Amino acid sequence: MMNLTLKIWRQKDSNTKGQMVDYKVTDISEHMSFLEMLDVLNEQLVNSGEEPVAFDHDCREGICGMCSLYINGEAHGPDRGITTCQLHMRMFNDGDTITIEPFRAAAFPVIKDLVVDRMAFERIQHAGGYISVNTSGNTQDANALPISKHDADEAMDAAACIGCGACVATCKNSSAMLFVGAKISQYALLPQGQVEAADRVQNMVAQMDLEGFGNCTNTGACEIECPKGISLENIARMNREYLKASLKG
């Protein structure tokens, strides 16, 4: 069992200035997930008549991309290849002080406490992260299209992106290029994505810029912190796709 000090960002709403507030939690099991530890804290706060800490979570299985949190200076905490819901308290020691902050980026404004608005990602997706398929009943079986194993694997790897925003949060420039690169790559590698390829990359990049994300300087931090191991190759592919589309006019 561990006793911990938590330094947590508290902010009433998007219009109010926030601050770091210290809390003590006791008897935390090393088998708990990080979010379960926050549940314990919130139970403690509710029982003492205080406002619980707001934080994002949904599936708690590492696939929905909802949980965020910048823990001890790293997106999703000190472990690799996981989201915060999969981070276990065994990664910490008794007596530790843990700093918990929301994902920071001008394009991810804080809604409350640790909850940020990541709708910018949705708007980028709406700008072109789809294929137009007639689903009237005569849909062609996707397996009828020959696709090389290599391309299928790479497209699947790119599609593993859950849009959690860790790439933006960890990037010193708050760049969204790993996310956008993954979303563009998953279609650019497949025949279904070719028809709208040029419009897709131009529209998604334009929306990304409009949302106020920064410029990628290839530090590679996003790739390291990504819970799904999305590769920098996707950013290079997006750059190629964008230049190809722009030169074609």
Added chain:
Amino acid sequence: MSGILNSSIGRKFAMALSALFLMVFVLQHFVINSLSVFSPDAFNEVSHFMGTFWVIQYLIQPVLIIGVIFHFVMGFVLEIKNNKANGIKYAKNNGAANSTWMSRNMVWSGGFILVFLVIHFIDFWIPEINTKYIVGDMSGMHNGEFRYFHELQEKFVPIWRIALYCIGFVFLALHLLHGFDSAFQSVGANNKYTKGLKGFGKFYAIVIPLGFIFIALFHHFNH
């Protein structure tokens, strides 16, 4: 084409192209400087050719100056834009956990290189332009022999200049350790050759600046 230069990817691409051009320039500068160690006569001949051949003077030199200015201005513009995109700073940020110091501090290493370049221009480039285009002496001669090698040796006598020169090239090495393969990534070159390219990039980033430092020290101690 319309929006490409106003887009984040277009700016990144332009930054990378100017970086690749400057890396080629640094390499040729190093090759010519290294001649001064092996053959003062060859150094004089090549320096005179580079300083008087119209293609280099009137076509390549302006492109180089524009390239240098563009790279610095765009670097600082991108830094300002990126800071604006950040919003509130983290109370605790462990950047070393996922990226190199060099990659996180390109603006600082670049800033020190800019300071070095200004001094380098005052030391070498401006006197050269003055002699050739203000005084009008295109002969490259002084007291009946080529002046280039002698001028080079004279410049490397003061210890303060040697120290500044060494510090400048340490920052260039730090800048290139990230900048070399970053430029290739920015132009979309991430493929089966990337691993080899990264290895070559580290070699280039360390050997070329070290070579410049060696040349400066060689002339300082052999004057």
